[in-house]
Amino acid sequence: MLADTKMWLQFLPSLLLLLTAAAQAASFCPEDHVISPCTCLNDHDGASVSCFGSYMSAAEMTAIVGRLQNTTMSRLHIGGFGDLTEIPAGMFSGLKIVSLRVSDSSRPTMNEQSFAGIRGLTELIMSGLQMTEVPSVIFPSVSHVEYLHLSYNRFTTLPDRIFSPFTRLRRLFLL
Numbered sequence: 001m002l003a004d005t006k007m008w009l010q011f012l013p014s015l016l017l018l019l020t021a022a023a024q025a026a027s028f029c030p031e032d033h034v035i036s037p038c039t040c041l042n043d044h045d046g047a048s049v050s051c052f053g054s055y056m057s058a059a060e061m062t063a064i065v066g067r068l069q070n071t072t073m074s075r076l077h078i079g080g081f082g083d084l085t086e087i088p089a090g091m092f093s094g095l096k097i098v099s100l101r102v103s104d105s106s107r108p109t110m111n112e113q114s115f116a117g118i119r120g121l122t123e124l125i126m127s128g129l130q131m132t133e134v135p136s137v138i139f140p141s142v143s144h145v146e147y148l149h150l151s152y153n154r155f156t157t158l159p160d161r162i163f164s165p166f167t168r169l170r171r172l173f174l175l
């Protein structure tokens with residue numbers, strides 16, 4: 001019995017090495033300095049980057065997002081700071097990402113190209129942005145999403161057929 005245990009113990013270091021290698025294989029996050037002051041966690045399907053509450057300008061934000069082009073991304077969360085005055089044209093262009101959340105900022109301006117070129121998006125969350133109008137100008141670029149969250153805004157009207165570009169929509173959150 002003791003001999004058995006000893007035998008297994010001698011394999012323990014190799015087993016630990018194997019486990020470490022497996023854990024590293026699932027590492028998608030870029031090095032900290034690449035995305036600082038944003039932070040990153042490894043999801044099973046890609047990097048989950050949070051730039052929430054990190055004060056920075058739209059230009060700084062765009063630069064960081066640009067450095068994520070070659071990263072396998074699952075989620076990106078931007079917001080929680082007042083300086084995000086706009087979502088510039090092409091900010092997410094080329095980015096392949098499952099879920100994008102822009103939240104808790106003060107009504108950033110957006111145009112037709114703000115979300116142009118984003119790939120693989122399934123979920124778009126734009127909550128707490130103090131928007132008074134539905135941001136339909138961006139809808140053609142994100143019309144393939146299945147989950148659209150527009151909660152905690154200040155919409156006063158919902159024009160007819162405003163969500164008609166979304167042909168795959170499964171859930172819409174407005175409240």
Ligand SMILES: *[C@@H]1O[C@H](CO)[C@@H](O)[C@H](O)[C@H]1NC(C)=O
Nearest residue numbers: 064065066067068069070071
């Ligand atoms: C992404 O990869 C391409 C091809 O290897 C490279 O030219 C480009 O500089 C990379 N972009 C970033 C932001 O790392």
